[in-house]
Amino acid sequence: MYEGKYAILGTGALGGYYGAKLQKAGLDVHFLLRSDYEQVSQHGLIVESKDGDFTLPQVNAYDDVAKMPKCDVVVVALKTTQNHLLPQLLPPVVKDDGVVLVLQNGLGVEEEIADIVNQAHIIGGLCFLCSNKVGAGHIRHLDYGQITLGEYADGYAATGITERMQQIADDFQAAGITMELSTDLLLGRWKKLMWNIPYNGLSVVLNARTDELMADTYTRKLVEQLMCEVQAGAKSMGRTIGDRFFQTMLDYTVKMKPYRTSMKIDYDECRPLEVEAIVGNPLRKAQALGVDLPKISCLYHQLKFLDGRNRTIDS
Template sequence: MISTTPKGDRRYAILGTGALGGYYGACLQRVGLEVHFLLHRDYQHVREQGLVIESADGDFTLPVVNAYDDVAQMPACDVVIVALKTTQNHLLSDMLPPVVKDDGVVLVLQNGMGIEQEVAQLVGSKRVMGGLCFLCSNKVEPGHIHHLDYKQITLGEYLPDYQPGGLTQRMRQIADDFERASIPITLAEDLLLARWQKLVWNIPYNGLSVVLDATTNELMADNSTRSLVEQLMGEVLAGASATGRKISDRFIQTMLDYTEKMTPYRTSMKIDYDERRPLEVEAIVGNPLRVATAAGTDLPLISMLYRQLKFLDMQNRRFNTD
């Protein structure tokens, strides 16, 4: 085991060493933090050969990492990063309890909404934080991650019912670790607001990329689809507003500009669809839709997108023989 944690440093666990978890975990280990990686199909490969990160910021290799295929073998950690696809979150009830220290924290870095609430039921709400990752990364081969663009994270504390959690000492400590690893961090006082803001991007682009078989640049180049993107973004703002979170209309333009500057991108949901993997429909579209509906607001375009995605996901799962 590589034990590099000097006094005061936090020990990290990465649950799901894929595109996101593998990238951030490797960045943290590279600057000397102690990181423990839970792997799945490429466990043997990574145990023997480590991780390769091909990155827009410079490639690097970690020939030796702390690799596990069973949480029971992992040490209890201060920060446990959840980086599975949300479609695998049913595994968390077994995975989390042994690996999070009594005074540790589970940091949910997945896309979507409502996951912190589920995690709080497993480990208690005092041990949960959320993060929104503006990252374009793919796992291209066993133990090989290709980081294409962006990397910043917005961090927020979770409190029951997503009451704003303010800024805390442990947020600053985790932010320091990531910044040491050259990952820019924004600290959010209100995690729910930050989650809605991220969904302004994910709901239209992830959803439409699957339904319309398109990349981000294709969605932006056509007037009809660009308008659909904008209308869907408007509905996300309405959902946020129904839960008491105001996002200014100008934010829509910011997200459109951000996407126009992005390298043409096949969204993560589109990659999952093409690879015939389960889609994160419930976390990214279903949960926010249900939250808005419960708060008394109809989101008709998002509701239609949700049903279309459910249909395509169900068809896709029928073909998946894994």
């Protein structure tokens, strides 16, 4: 085991689930919370899971990073729409030569964090998790849970598998979480986008669950066309995603329990959407390299309109 302290920044559907699993396995975990702080500090965390329900009656809960100890591994599990908070959140809690583990969707997030904590090592984590927060400190894990880790280097150069990655993977595996180690974080990010761009985006634009998107001939074709453009985007940055992975993502989603994506949940609850990290950043990176992604561009502009209107209605 890494035998260090873990901090969870963002104790929601993702951070709450993984952090609770790590604590249950005996690791020293510290949770930053906002609206759920009073509930969790007094009553702990509840996890309903297909792998077995459990409760942690007591957790190390904080409402301010200044009160948290310096930690060896700081897990960023916030939505990317909150990344403007990271310059205030990260420096007080990351040990010198510590690790920031970025469990966020999209592309380019590690580059932002490298500008904030240049003394820390940064590892990206791609989570294949179906999980929702159903109440304060109450997480419902529906399916999957695997994480793929890759270490970040300037320009997303491939780093190989580092000792830090292996140590953290060992901790998560001891907690019952399936881990995969990637030698190339950028390739891993584009592979995750092959699912996130079509399913998160279309779930909002078409008001549909994943099973509905896959059951209809026309929407399934649209999913496949968007996936082809993700392949083209990855290729523009020197990364190749094979057709076999393309089919794996389709099969994976067909077998998935009917699922309302995280972006659809945010939209339904009038929260800001992760449009820029998931759709805008990959689109701009490909366009800067001379590659046009017309269907992704269309999806981006539709999502920006819906997100803007949703926030106006909410206000």
